[in-house]
Amino acid sequence: MTEQTLKTGQFYITAPSPCPYLAEKFERKVFTPVPPVAANAAVINAALTLQGFRRSQNIIYRPLCEGCQACVSVRVPVAEFKPDKTMRRLYKTNADIVVEIIAPQASQEQYTLFKAYLAARHATGSMADMTFSDYAMMVGDSAVNCNLIEYRRAPDSTNRSGKLVGVALTDNLPDGCSMVYSFYDPAEKKRSLGTYIILEHIHRTAQNALPYVYLGYWVEGSDKMHYKIRFQPQEHLGKGGWRR
Numbered sequence: 548m549t550e551q552t553l554k555t556g557q558f559y560i561t562a563p564s565p566c567p568y569l570a571e572k573f574e575r576k577v578f579t580p581v582p583p584v585a586a587n588a589a590v591i592n593a594a595l596t597l598q599g600f601r602r603s604q605n606i607i608y609r610p611l612c613e614g615c616q617a618c619v620s621v622r623v624p625v626a627e628f629k630p631d632k633t634m635r636r637l638y639k640t641n642a643d644i645v646v647e648i649i650a651p652q653a654s655q656e657q658y659t660l661f662k663a664y665l666a667a668r669h670a671t672g673s674m675a676d677m678t679f680s681d682y683a684m685m686v687g688d689s690a691v692n693c694n695l696i697e698y699r700r701a702p703d704s705t706n707r708s709g710k711l712v713g714v715a716l717t718d719n720l721p722d723g724c725s726m727v728y729s730f731y732d733p734a735e736k737k738r739s740l741g742t743y744i745i746l747e748h749i750h751r752t753a754q755n756a757l758p759y760v761y762l763g764y765w766v767e768g769s770d771k772m773h774y775k776i777r778f779q780p781q782e783h784l785g786k787g788g789w790r791r
Contacts, residue, residue, distance in 0.1 A: 560611060567672075568769040572615060578608035581689050588690035593720045595753070599784045601763055602718060602727055604688045618764040620784035625723070625753040625760055627780055634746055634777075641743045643701040645709055646751075653683035657695075657714050660732060667733035685716070685728070692719045693727070698744065700761050713740045715748070723752050724760035745778060 566572035579595075581602065582588045589639045592602055599620035600609045610618040630638070658679050665675050677685070686695060698713035713731035717724050726748060731740035748760050765783070766772040775781075782789045 557664050563710070566612075566679065568766045568771060569615075569617060572617075573612070575611050575613070575698075576608045577611040578606045581605045581607060581691060585690045585691055585692070589692050593638055593689045593722075596718070596720060596725055596761060602689065602691060602725070604685055617766050617768065619766070621708065621762045621765045621775055621781055622723075622759045622784075622789065623749055623762065623778050623781050624758060625749050626758065627738065628749050628753070630780060631777070634742065636678075637739050637743055638746055641738055642742075644699050644712070644738075644743070644747075645699045646747060647699070648698045649697060651687045651693050651695050651716065653679070653686050655679070657697075658682050658688075660711055660714060661730050664730035681707075693717060694719065694746075696747075698740070698747075712738070713744055715744050715779060717748065720759075720761070723757040724748060725761035726763065742777075749778070 552669050558577055561576045561578070563573040563575050579591075581604075582591055592607060595609075596602075596610070599746075600607045602608075609620075612618075661677075661682055665672065667676060667678075686733045694717055696715040696717060697711060699709035699711050702709045711732075712735050713729065715729035716727040718727055726745070729741065729744050731744065745760070745762065752758075752760050759782075762775050762778065762781075763771065765775045780791060782791055
């Protein structure tokens, strides 16, 4: 990746590359490495999340595109969240899901599900060729305070170990959590697991008496990002700070 120093060797900016969300657009990112010391990493990650940055492995970044501000940081104030009728029904559909919060350590079971998800949903994407080592670095190569959340069908006579149907990598923040990446079983279409995983994060964050779930970027005009606007109310980050 071509890069140049943006400010005193601390922040960098990438060269233009095709935008993954909007056709005929090009993206650039400003980024900084995650500090190797856990305490510093947690403070910096939390502070930059408030400024619209996201984390990917051991870097923290945000878009910095010339002539385009389509990527908007979104967070849900969980105490005021109002699930619609479809969401309430979906939560009941997934009442048999067992949720387990674990350390950010890769397993072969997770990787198998990850590859199945990519093959079904993002077969031509940049992550499609990731090896197990690549996946292990994605979930574990950072000093920030984060967890993996595993979602399993409750064990029964045909599923004694509890089939893994979803995984989320989530950063823990002083004011809530940031959903870094999630994937799920593409065969479980009736469960709408992508939506359910967000609902579960909102519910758990509210139970922990923390105010926000950060959903990353919403991009108006992008079908890939349209689902995020369903989680209401929500706040968007603009020039004047976070606003409804």
